Amino acid sequence: MILSAAEIVRRLSSPHADEKLTIMPYAQECQQPASYDLRAADDIILARGTCRLVPSMERVEFPPDLAGTLRCRSSFGRRGVLMGGGFVDPGFRGQLTLCLTNMGPEDIQLRKSERIVQMILHEVKNGNELYDGRYQDSTGAVGAKEA
DSSP states (O other): BOOOOOHHHHHHHHHHHHHHHHEESOOGGEETTEEEEBSSSOOOOEEOOOEEEEEEEEEOOOOOTTTEEEEEHHHHHHTTEEEEEOOOOOOOEEEEEEEEEEOOOSSSOOOOTTTTEEEEEEEEEEEOOOOOOOTTTOOOOOOEEEE
């Protein structure tokens, strides 16, 4: 089940740790009917034909029963921006690293605080495992693991 705006807002203020969702800083204008728009943490230029790791402005904390799918906002998709690696596991804490590739015909300027990616929240039934990988408690854009 995808969470509605009302359910996202309810979970942000829930006193119950097993369902508490954190999105900091939260902005009402980023709340969509069934998603939340993540913003760029810094001014960044997406050069044509390149991939950039962009940190989200928001720090998130997911409870055990939520996971997230990240998708490029359609306004950027129409300009040729593709989003790679877009899933957030239950129990994740930290800033999100957004992998954006500009396949469009021109460089694209991302401004700090600009809404760039939609985060769709899903309920996880009977989940009993939490994320505990190397990206836990990440800050800023985090690169790939060394091979």
